[in-house]
Amino acid sequence: MSIQWFPGHMTRAKRQIQDKLKLIDIAIELLDARVPLSSRNPMVDEILHGKPRLIVLNKSDLADPKTTEKWMTYFAHEGHECVSVDSSTGTKVGEIPIKAREILQDKINRQISKGINPRAVRGLIVGIPNVGKSTLINKLAGRSIAITGDRPGVTKGQQWIKVGTQMELLDTPGILWPKFEDQLVGFRLAMTGAIREQILNIDEIAYFAIKELADRYWPALQERYDLETPPSDIEDNQEIVRIMEDIGRRRGCLIGGGRVDLEKASGIILRDLRAGKLGRITLEAPYDNMPVRKK
Numbered sequence: 001m002s003i004q005w006f007p008g009h010m011t012r013a014k015r016q017i018q019d020k021l022k023l024i025d026i027a028i029e030l031l032d033a034r035v036p037l038s039s040r041n042p043m044v045d046e047i048l049h050g051k052p053r054l055i056v057l058n059k060s061d062l063a064d065p066k067t068t069e070k071w072m073t074y075f076a077h078e079g080h081e082c083v084s085v086d087s088s089t090g091t092k093v094g095e096i097p098i099k100a101r102e103i104l105q106d107k108i109n110r111q112i113s114k115g116i117n118p119r120a121v122r123g124l125i126v127g128i129p130n131v132g133k134s135t136l137i138n139k140l141a142g143r144s145i146a147i148t149g150d151r152p153g154v155t156k157g158q159q160w161i162k163v164g165t166q167m168e169l170l171d172t173p174g175i176l177w178p179k180f181e182d183q184l185v186g187f188r189l190a191m192t193g194a195i196r197e198q199i200l201n202i203d204e205i206a207y208f209a210i211k212e213l214a215d216r217y218w219p220a221l222q223e224r225y226d227l228e229t230p231p232s233d234i235e236d237n238q239e240i241v242r243i244m245e246d247i248g249r250r251r252g253c254l255i256g257g258g259r260v261d262l263e264k265a266s267g268i269i270l271r272d273l274r275a276g277k278l279g280r281i282t283l284e285a286p287y288d289n290m291p292v293r294k295k
Helices: 008-023 044-048 065-078 095-103 105-113 133-141 183-192 202-216 218-225 237-250 262-274
Strands: 026-032 053-058 081-084 121-126 159-163 167-171
Touching: 008 044, 008 121, 026 044, 026 095, 044 121, 053 065, 053 095, 065 081, 081 095, 095 105, 095 121, 095 133, 121 133, 133 159, 133 167, 183 202, 183 262, 202 218, 202 237, 202 262, 218 237, 237 262
Parallel strands: 026 053, 026 121, 053 081, 121 167
Antiparallel strands: 159 167
16 A cells, blocks of 8 residues: 655745744754654655754654664764753653754844843754644743644644744654655554555555564563564464454454454554554664664
8 A cells, every 4th residue: 555645735835934944043853762864754854954953852762762762872972962851741841942043042142242132042843744843842941832733734834933042943744754665654654644544545554553562562462452462473464463463352353254444553552653652663673774864
């Protein structure tokens, strides 16, 4: 299955972001800590034209903490400051304005040396749909300003939001890119909820999820659904389907003749994964020959 999604408002958002670049000091690139590379829009480097950048790994409460540390090291080697946060609870969110000012400290010092009183740092938050931008903005602002929703494509416009006296943020709609060259990226974004389920075959997404989890986190999968036998071969389609059917039976997803309703079982699997009910899971890790993007 080929997964593609590039609504018209995303094309407009890309153009609007580029128009606003001259107004901002720093870009805050928000990634999903469970899929940092897959949730990193390859168009962002082109869009931002070398603006200073802070990378924020959001939803870190749902991600494997050891792998998150590896990703932070990776981005440091890439030349970017990075912080991991949980925007839903506000954990470490307060580090974002501090880190932003640290990155811009040379510019601030030059302004002070010229007798200029530095204004609040102006930042632009950019990221793919459903990565938590609006939730993060609300936590930073200390009040409900940005519209939030547990589905992609909620934010449609742009708005400036004050964060105390030290920062102003420009919220932008989430932007996906027109084509996923690597279909693994599409599947991982679908698993974590970055792509609307209405355009997907939910059975295929859940199948891929079980395959990934059986390979990386079998004990968590086994404990959640009281499974007995791991797949003898994760590349064996029948083995993965067997596990999906076992989960369906244990969750009462039965239809006529004692058959398993795979669509209903698939929905349960994906909701559990996205809600963190399978534990703290990261679906990809940095590796030695991973390409490094230039700043």
